Structures are given as structure tokens and as C-alpha cells.
Amino acid sequence: MSHKNPPAPAEFEPEFVTGLKQIFEERIVFNQVLGLKITSLLPERVLxxxxMRPELVGHYAYNRIHGGxxxxxxxxxxxxxxxxAIGARHMDEAPEQRLHRFAKLGTIDLxxxxxxxxxxSHFELSAxxxxxxxxxxxxxxxxxGPDGKLLSAGSGAYIVS
Known part of the structure; x- marks a missing residue:
């Protein structure tokens, strides 16, 4: 008999989305500097x-965004x-309890x-x-880019515990 994980929910409850947006867009102050705003938050994909603004220019002659x-x-x-993904894996917990799971999250490879x-004029990011x-x-x-053309691609590894 196979013991598979239950399928991830199609959507998160509003309390979890609000809490995660607050952490990502407000508490992580550097994301404010970047002007990073969540447009979609699903268990399987985030957008x-x-x-674009003058503070993000890396090459003044071309108005190109900085690689950093x-x-x-x-x-x-x-x-x-x-x-x-962690939030979806622990749907049996209350939204606030799941939001506390992110304290140890950190990048280990990028x-x-x-x-x-x-x-x-703007850029779309997905992961x-x-x-x-x-x-x-x-x-x-x-x-x-604004036309949907792929400008950069990345891969990363993150410590979760």
C-alpha cells in the first residue's frame, strides 16, 4: 500500500496569505527597497x-536594471x-502557527x-x-520583462530547519 502525501490545497486561507504578504513585503525591509510586491501566492507557484525606478538602474546609458x-x-x-510549500505541507496547523515556521529559512546556494x-517599465518574477x-x-x-520574455533564470537551495 502506497503512503502518499495528501494533495496540496488549491488555495491558502486569507489569514495565511495576509500574514505571509506582511512578512514578505513589510517585515523583510530589503524587499521594500526592491519594490517587490506579491501578485499571486499559490502552494505550487508564487508570482x-x-x-522599474531610477534607484534600480545598473547601467545609466540604457536604463537597465541592476543585476543585483x-x-x-x-x-x-x-x-x-x-x-x-511549507505552508501547504502543514495545512493541519493554524495559519499563525505555520507562519512561525519560517524563522530558520535561509539561502544556502543561489x-x-x-x-x-x-x-x-516593470518585471514579473516567479518561483x-x-x-x-x-x-x-x-x-x-x-x-x-513586461512582454513576458525571459530575462534571467535562477535556481536556489534553502535551509528549512
């Missing part, structure tokens, strides 16, 4: 947006995807491939968890 903004944004998204120059283990989670992230 966010960064609007891309890297930091994708790293944050990988962490958010892990938070969502790789970014810069494929095209980051030029545009998904490839594997959620008891100690380490592996993720894949994407950074896209």
Missing part, C-alpha cells in the same frame, strides 16, 4: 512584480516559494543566469519548489 536587483529579487522569490538585458525535503528545499525562479 511578484518589481516596477535581479539576483536579490529571485533569491527572495525562491524563499517565498519555500514558505508557500545561481542566476542573466540571459538578456533587464530593460522595461516554484522543485523539492521540499526535511532540511533543504530546491527551487527554480524566473525574471521576465
Amino acid at each position: 511578484a512584480r518589481i516596477d 536587483v535581479i539576483s536579490a529579487g529571485l533569491d527572495a522569490m525562491g524563499g517565498l516559494a519555500v514558505m508557500a 545561481r542566476i543566469d542573466y540571459l538578456r538585458p533587464g530593460i522595461g 516554484e519548489v522543485l523539492r521540499l525535503g526535511s532540511r533543504v528545499a530546491s527551487t527554480r525562479m524566473e525574471f521576465r
Whole structure:
């Protein structure tokens, strides 16, 4: 007899979404500096947006976004995807109890491939968890321009316990 995990819920309860957005967009102050805003939060995939502003320019002649903004944004998204996956795995707990599980989350490996120059009015970021283990989670992230074209791709590993 196979003992499979129950399927992840299609959506989180509003209290969990509100709490996770507050942690990600307000308590992690560096995400405010980046202007990172969550646009979709599902157990299997998270989406966010960064609007271009003068403070994010890395190359003044081309109004190109700084590579560090891309890297930091994708790293944050990988962490958010892990938070969502952990939240989905522990649906038997109250939302507030699940939100406390993220205290030990941290990046242990990050790789970014810069494929095209980051030029545009805004950027869409996405991330998904490839594997959620008891100690380490592996993720894949994407950074896209306003036209949906893939500009950068990343992969990360995060300590979860």
C-alpha cells in the first residue's frame, strides 16, 4: 500500500496569505527597497512584480536594471516559494502557527543566469519548489520583462530547519 502525501490545497486561507504578504513585503525591509510586491501566492507557484525606478538602474546609458536587483529579487522569490510549500505541507496547523515556521529559512546556494538585458517599465518574477525535503528545499525562479520574455533564470537551495 502506497503512503502518499495528501494533495496540496488549491488555495491558502486569507489569514495565511495576509500574514505571509506582511512578512514578505513589510517585515523583510530589503524587499521594500526592491519594490517587490506579491501578485499571486499559490502552494505550487508564487508570482511578484518589481516596477522599474531610477534607484534600480545598473547601467545609466540604457536604463537597465541592476543585476543585483535581479539576483536579490529571485533569491527572495525562491524563499517565498519555500514558505508557500511549507505552508501547504502543514495545512493541519493554524495559519499563525505555520507562519512561525519560517524563522530558520535561509539561502544556502543561489545561481542566476542573466540571459538578456533587464530593460522595461516593470518585471514579473516567479518561483516554484522543485523539492521540499526535511532540511533543504530546491527551487527554480524566473525574471521576465513586461512582454513576458525571459530575462534571467535562477535556481536556489534553502535551509528549512
